[in-house]
Amino acid sequence: MESEVVQEVEALLGREAVAELDFEALEMALRHGTLRLAARAIEQRLNADTSDEVASHVPCRCGGKTHFAGRRTKHFQSVLGPLRLERAYYHCSSCGGGCCPRDKHLGIENTSLSPALTRMTGTVGAMVSFQEGSELLQELAGVDVDTKQVGRTAEALGQEIAEDERHHSEPLDALPLPKTLYLGIDGTGIPLRAEELTDVPSKREGAAKTREVKLCTVWSAESFDSDGTPIRDEGSITYSAAIESASIPDIAKKRSAFAERVWRETQRRRFTQAARTAALGDGAPWIWNLVAELFPGTIEIVDRFHAKQHLSELSKALYGLASPRAALWAKRRHEELDSGQFRALLAAMRRQVVRSERRAVVCTISRAIASECAIRSFTPRDYVLRREL
Ligand SMILES: [Zn+2]
Secondary structure, eight states, rough: OHHHHHHHHHHHHTTGGGGOOOHHHHHHHHHHHHHHHHHHHHHHHHHHGGHHHHHHHHBOOOOOBBBEEEEEEEEEEETEEEEEEEEEEEEETTSSSSOOOEEEEOOOTOOSOOOOHHHHHHHHHHHHHHHHHHHHHHHHHHHHHOOOHHHHHHHHHHHHHHHHHHOOOOOOOTSOOOSEEEEEEEEEEOOOOOOTTTTTTSSSSSSOEEEEEEEEEOOOEEEEEESSOEEOOOOOOOEEEEEEOOOTTTTTOOOOOOHHHHHHHHHHHTGGGEEEEEEOSOOOOHHHHHHHOOOOTTTEEEEEHHHHHHHHHHHHHHHTTTTTHHHHHHHHHHHHHHHOOHHHHHHHHHHHHHOOOHHHHHHHHHHHHHGGGGGGOOOTTOOOTTTTT
């Protein structure tokens, strides 16, 4: 094959001087040509091997028996380009179906994409729209996978991953168990196509346009940067997310789907085995309810970004929306929060809350803030408040 590649280069280069060369055109043509050669080589090698005909019959999915019924050809897409593969076909007379055992061995069962191309397709499908994914695969990898195929492949992979996630929650011993483990929980609305939104009750009038995706993440932060600020340990973070509900009817004794997800993820990460555990959230009651239910004793931290937002809201509730006093009060509280003066912060809040006539408003907000006092038990070096959560 090496000599064929050399021949290809020679044919493309011809007698042209290097100074005349269109290098981009050359590298693209060469990649295409080399991949085509490799595709032919692998095709010949696989098609020459008929060892998948050894068995006269193999068991069928339906429980029946299948019989060898010749070799069948199918076209597959691979990172080397199109492949035409011939495989032994076994037919089942009970159900009328059939199978090619080799497809299973090669990992191309029920698909027309090769394993490496399936991986590439999954990567683009997770990062951009299916149409953009199809375009990127063409542009970067030089392979044709149409928009529908990108969508089907990404969704099938997603289902496989989700299935795997539900069935495996064994502790991951490869990651060390640090002194403190952090659990972050958040939820956000994502826009969806109309057909994905049927049966979703809307909070407002009319049909819902979004659904809530919920995320839980576990990490450690034992390391420090050069300034002595705690930073997240590299490689320590894992994520698990889904469009799932965190609420269950009061009469139900079981956990919500999302609570089950959080439980599986924390079991994999040995969260409950850590000497100290902390949960970060934006202060939403559903997050604290879930943390209290699953991990009593875990330190609850409102992330600094949201803590400040809550303090600003509180200042407006206390002094009125447009009052300059509101802005000043919030600024002072933000400073106290930044410098770790939690006692002063809480005292100022309580003072104003007692004075305020709008206690109902204040209480729901200050409840979120109050959990902030839990971080008093941390030395400044020990906690990391992350804006991104
Ligand atoms: Zn069958």
